[in-house]
Amino acid sequence: MEGLGINGTFLLSQIVNFLILFVALYFLLWKRVLNALDARRQRIQEGLETAERAKEELARAQATYAEKVAAGKAEAERIKAEAGKAAEQERAQVLAQAQARAKKERTELRAQVDLEREQMLRDLRGQIGALAIAAAQKIIAETLDEQRQVALVQSFFSGIEAGKVAILSQTHTKLAGQAAVVTSALPLDKAERGSYQAALAGRLGADAQITFRTNPAILGGVIIRVGDQVVDDSIAGKLEALEGQLAAG
DSSP states (O other), rough: OTTTTTOOHHHHHHHHHHHHHHHHIIIIIIIHHHHHHHHOOOOOHHHHHHHHHHHHHHHHHHHHHHHHHHHHHHHHHHHHHHHHHHHHHHHHHHHHHHHHHHHHHHHHHHOOOOHHHHHHHHHHHHHHHHHHHHHHHHHHHOOOOHHHHHHHHHHHHHOEEEEEEEEHHOOOOOOOEEEEEEEEOOOHHHHHHHHHHHHHHHHHHHTOOOEEEEEGGOOOOOEETTTTTEEEHHHHHHHHHHHHHHHHO
């Protein structure tokens, strides 16, 4: 090696020094660097794993939040629908109560008006009768006693003579039905209604329903209606029939 210009002893010493330096660097520096790199790689790996777990937890939290938001919206819609339904029911109930009160008030007012009308007509009955009798006295030039006056007034407005329903005593019309309506020009008193009930019960049966109505337009007498059958003994009816006869003649 000396012929090549290489000093073997120096080369060997250099190799030994290099090995010593390499071993010294490996144990004193390189190993620490490797350990530091391993520790850093481990921290990085742990950081990545922690970030991945955080990402998964964030995704789960977002999904949970979305579910809660959807559930909250659904609950809000349900509450809104229930509130609307309850409000509509309350509005309908208030409206129904108001309509019921209005209907009741109208019924009561109508009944009160009918009652006052009946009372007014009842009060006028005697006055109208007295005027009619006074007019008749002037026409026939005859003075009627009080008893006869009362009898004429009662007969004129009630159609009852000597305690009997005149038209039913005179007519032979057969009446059939379960209900009858008796219409008079002025209200009938209790005794007069009793006479009609007894007379109609004899023809229709004891279970027949008798309804009494007042219509001043018929002027006097009564109209008895049973179903589609009509017995007209009113003054207005008689005048109409007389008018028809005169027109025909």
